[in-house]
Each structure stands twice: as C-alpha cells, then as structure tokens.
Amino acid sequence: MTRILMLTTALSATAFAAQAQTLTIYTSQPQEQMTEVIAAFNKDHPDISVDIFRSGTTEVMAKLQAEFAAGQSPADVLLIADAVAMTQLKQDDRLMAYPEAPVDGIDPALLDADATFFPTKLITTGIVYNTDLVDSPPTSWADLATPEAAAMTIMPSPLYSGAAAIHVGTMVQQPEFDWTYFEALSDNGAVAGQGNGTVLEAVARGEKAYGVLVEYMAMNAKAQGSPVDFVFPSEGVTAVTQPVAIMAGTDNADAARAFVDWQLSEAAQAQSVAQGYFPLRDGMAAPEGYPDPASLTLIGADNARLLSDGEAVKMEFSDLYGG
Structure with a gap:
C-alpha cells in the first residue's frame, strides 16, 4: 500500500511538472501592453508561467545572435515588429514550423508560406x-x-x-x-x-x-x-505585422504553440484593438478614431x-x- 501511494505521488508530481511550464518570450512590444497580453493569456492558460525579455527589435535580434553564437538561446517564442528579421531567422533554421496554427480570417498574403511565423496585428x-x-x-x-x-x-x-x-x-x-x-x-x-x-x-x-x-x-x-x-x-x-514565431529547439513546444494559438485568436485580436492596433482578422473593426483598414x-x-x-x-x- 505504501509503495502504491509513493508511486501515485510520484506520478502526480510528474504530471504537475509536465503541466507547470515556463515560457520565455523575447519581444519588442511595449512592456505595459505585454503585461496585459500575458495576464489575458494566463486566464486561459494558468499552468504556463511567462518570462519576458523586452527591448527594441534590433536589440532583441542582437541578443539572439549573441546567444546563438554562444550555443543556444533560452527564448521559446519571439514576438517582434519585423517580418524581415523573422525571414532571416527562418533562413537560418532558427524557427519551428507550425502548419496547424489557426490562421482562418487572416489575409493569406500576410502569411509565411512555410508557417514558421505569423502576423498578429497591422x-x-x-x-x-x-x-x-x-x-x-x-x-x-x-x-x-x-x-x-x-x-x-x-x-x-x-x-x-x-x-x-x-x-x-x-x-x-x-x-x-x-x-x-x-x-x-x-x-x-x-x-x-x-x-x-x-x-x-x-x-x-x-x-x-x-x-x-x-x-x-x-x-x-x-x-x-x-x-x-x-x-x-x-x-x-x-x-509591419508584428509576427510571432516559435524558436526551433524549444523545450516548451506545447506551451509555445498555445501562445501562438492565443495570439491568433479573436480574443487576442480584440485586445490588440483595445491597445490601439489595427486588427488582422476579417470582420473586426479598427480602434475608435482610426480609418477603416481597407482604406489605407x-x-x-x-x-x-x-x-x-x-x-x-x-x-x-x-x-x-x-x-
């Protein structure tokens, strides 16, 4: 009986460890807005804790390149303003493809053909x-x-x-x-x-x-x-479209996919509009005072x-x- 109890406890601890993940996100989005993003994400995913490194896109990329040169980056997800930088990372095989990402309602012209990064806003x-x-x-x-x-x-x-x-x-x-x-x-x-x-x-x-x-x-x-x-x-x-991507070699692929899913969701798009961004999904209105995205x-x-x-x-x- 004691042995069974110990085994059950060990399995429970293992299951908890599998669920309680820490996701490291490198981003250029303003800190105040990222705080709101993570709070909203955690309402749907309370089991995923999030660490943020935030700076301008150029400095984020410089940090990544220095970490790559040293061996490996701790970043799991990248959320930056620059699709060109994402293209470079894709060419360098630094991004993980995610063909199952929920991209319905997003203009196909804005999507990476190989599903390695995804637009989140305009x-x-x-x-x-x-x-x-x-x-x-x-x-x-x-x-x-x-x-x-x-x-x-x-x-x-x-x-x-x-x-x-x-x-x-x-x-x-x-x-x-x-x-x-x-x-x-x-x-x-x-x-x-x-x-x-x-x-x-x-x-x-x-x-x-x-x-x-x-x-x-x-x-x-x-x-x-x-x-x-x-x-x-x-x-x-x-x-720019502030793309999000999963870093190749991440130890938290499931949590990373969950974050990408959330970024592409209607809830995240609604939050983006509330933060003052043009939405990407069809049928969503721009923030108050903004022109119709179709008129740009x-x-x-x-x-x-x-x-x-x-x-x-x-x-x-x-x-x-x-x-």
Whole structure:
C-alpha cells in the first residue's frame, strides 16, 4: 500500500511538472501592453508561467545572435515588429514550423508560406505632430521634407527600431523617395532619435513639432490627453505585422504553440484593438478614431531586398544621421 501511494505521488508530481511550464518570450512590444497580453493569456492558460525579455527589435535580434553564437538561446517564442528579421531567422533554421496554427480570417498574403511565423496585428508608420505647435498639419511625406518642417522633425533610427528599419528600407525602394528624400530631411535639419518612444516624447513635450512614428503610439497618447495628432500621409504608409514565431529547439513546444494559438485568436485580436492596433482578422473593426483598414494605402516593399539590403540601409542612415 505504501509503495502504491509513493508511486501515485510520484506520478502526480510528474504530471504537475509536465503541466507547470515556463515560457520565455523575447519581444519588442511595449512592456505595459505585454503585461496585459500575458495576464489575458494566463486566464486561459494558468499552468504556463511567462518570462519576458523586452527591448527594441534590433536589440532583441542582437541578443539572439549573441546567444546563438554562444550555443543556444533560452527564448521559446519571439514576438517582434519585423517580418524581415523573422525571414532571416527562418533562413537560418532558427524557427519551428507550425502548419496547424489557426490562421482562418487572416489575409493569406500576410502569411509565411512555410508557417514558421505569423502576423498578429497591422502597425503603420506615418506622421505625428504637436497640436500646440502646428496650425496647418502636413498631409504628405513631401510636406515633412520642407525646410521649415524638417528643422522641427525627429524620426526613429533603424539601428534601434525594427519598424523604423522597415520604414526606411521601404521608402528608399520607392523611386519617388529613395535616398534623396532622407538626404533632404537631413540637409534641412531633421534628426534621428533611438526608438519610437524617443520620437513620441520629443513631439509630446514640444521639443519637436513633427515625428515619424507608428500610429498606435500617437493615437494612444492622443487618447490620453497628450497634445499630439497623427497623419496617414497621402502617398501611403509603410507597415509591419508584428509576427510571432516559435524558436526551433524549444523545450516548451506545447506551451509555445498555445501562445501562438492565443495570439491568433479573436480574443487576442480584440485586445490588440483595445491597445490601439489595427486588427488582422476579417470582420473586426479598427480602434475608435482610426480609418477603416481597407482604406489605407500601403507602400509595398520587396522583402527579399529589405533583408539583403538591411545592413547597407542602416549604414547609409547612420552616415546621414549618426548612430
């Protein structure tokens, strides 16, 4: 009897250990929002504890590469703003395929053909401005390059921000912009900060009148009473989809798949809308005050070029703006 009791206890302990998992997520999503994400995820998965490393996409990727060089990363899941960085990790066999992921309702054009990473939201980059300093808001990217506007403009650096890397890389692919546009901004006094947060702070404080920024940060700040507003430029906006992926070699594949499932669920999409993001699933409304996602003009990019030209773009940008 004692032996049976001991065996039962041992089996119970083993079952508990199998259920109680710790998931390590590397992310570029703002800390406050990730706290909400994990709290909501844990309501559905209380048996999975979550550890977070949070920084800008460029720094997250640098950390991963250093860990790979040292042998292995503790990361189980990656949630970053940059599909190009995900493409690089995919090419390096660092991501685990998950063909069973629940992607119904998501535009197939946004999906990785090999199911190694998945879009979670649509994040566009446009122009934020200080409403106390600007009487006549810009309507286009071209407006920002005028001497008067550029002298009061700040932008995020692709050396720190994945969304900024996508934005700059996409813009220089366009014949009507290319590097001539960024040279004009620099010549007329525009400066680069670090990530998007530094841009919002500078514009909200009135240190700068204009900024290049992801829309949700500007719209959230406006809703909270900050003296800022946002413009979707007439030429279009660049966009990222904040993909989520499971790292190859994870020891917590089941928990990782559960997190990906949750990120793609209607509940997670509703939370994203509440946090100020455009949703990806069909039939879901954008946040209050946002345009209909179908009305947006997205500036297209060649992702293969974004990947191959990434370092050259960063070097060129650094030559113009420092870094």
